[in-house]
Amino acid sequence: MFISVIIGGRLGYVLFYNFTYYLDYPLEILKVWEGGMSFHGALCGIILGIFLFCKKNNNSILLMADLGSLTAPLGIFLGRIANFLNQELVGRKTEFFISIKYPNEEIYRHLSQIYEALLEGLIPLIILTILHFKFKLKSGSLGGIFLINYGIVRFLIEFTRQPDLQIGLKFSYFSQGQILSIPMIIGGMLILNYVYREKN
Numbered sequence: 682m683f684i685s686v687i688i689g690g691r692l693g694y695v696l697f698y699n700f701t702y703y704l705d706y707p708l709e710i711l712k713v714w715e716g717g718m719s720f721h722g723a724l725c726g727i728i729l730g731i732f733l734f735c736k737k738n739n740n741s742i743l744l745m746a747d748l749g750s751l752t753a754p755l756g757i758f759l760g761r762i763a764n765f766l767n768q769e770l771v772g773r774k775t776e777f778f779i780s781i782k783y784p785n786e787e788i789y790r791h792l793s794q795i796y797e798a799l800l801e802g803l804i805p806l807i808i809l810t811i812l813h814f815k816f817k818l819k820s821g822s823l824g825g826i827f828l829i830n831y832g833i834v835r836f837l838i839e840f841t842r843q844p845d846l847q848i849g850l851k852f853s854y855f856s857q858g859q860i861l862s863i864p865m866i867i868g869g870m871l872i873l874n875y876v877y878r879e880k881n
Contacts, residue, residue: 682749685730686723687713693722697857699847716769720757720835721861727753743821743876750827751809757831758802765794771843791841800834821876828869832862 694717695703695710703710727749735742764770768783772791780789809823839856848857 682727682730685726687726689726689729690718690720690723693719693725697722697861698845702847721858721865724865741820743824743872746824746872747813747820747822750823751806751813753827754802754806754809756802758798758806761794761798761802765792765798770794772841773843775841790843793838793842796838796841797835800838801831805830819876821872825869825872825876828865828872830869832865832869835859835862836866 691710691713697719699717709715728746731742731745731749734740735745770793771783772781772793774788775791776789777791779792781792782789805827809827812818812826813823836859839859839862842856842858844850844856850856851860
């Protein structure tokens, strides 16, 4: 899974966020230590990694997806806190009373990294853990819930997050992160539909 996250996250960033640059400088793709990772790319890598692992070891893909969904929020929480401390993925300009002013800037910004840390990481971690240990949900349920929650929360929080400079906004309104979150929501719904349709 670790390898899947690194490869998927890097390739996702290359393809989704800066393809033209890396097309001109392909060797730069290998410089992962310089930053440039995509959550949506990492998710694709994890899905592929789970699929290959389960096929090789004859494990349940839905069960493994649930286990991955239980641990992913912790990684997201820590990652977003790191983004905040490193002043990465900053929020948009705001006059909201809870905001931050970075050095060498005169404006206040949304705490978008903290919003994501809480709503994509800490709170889902607590809720999914409770659902796992207290309720007997069918395999695949947690995976579907995780995808839907992340997709919706990320879509909404992107309105407070500064768009990527090299991409800007799609249709003058939506960020790349929002566009990529829509398939997550649809995928989560399809998983839940499959899981509970099978039950009936």
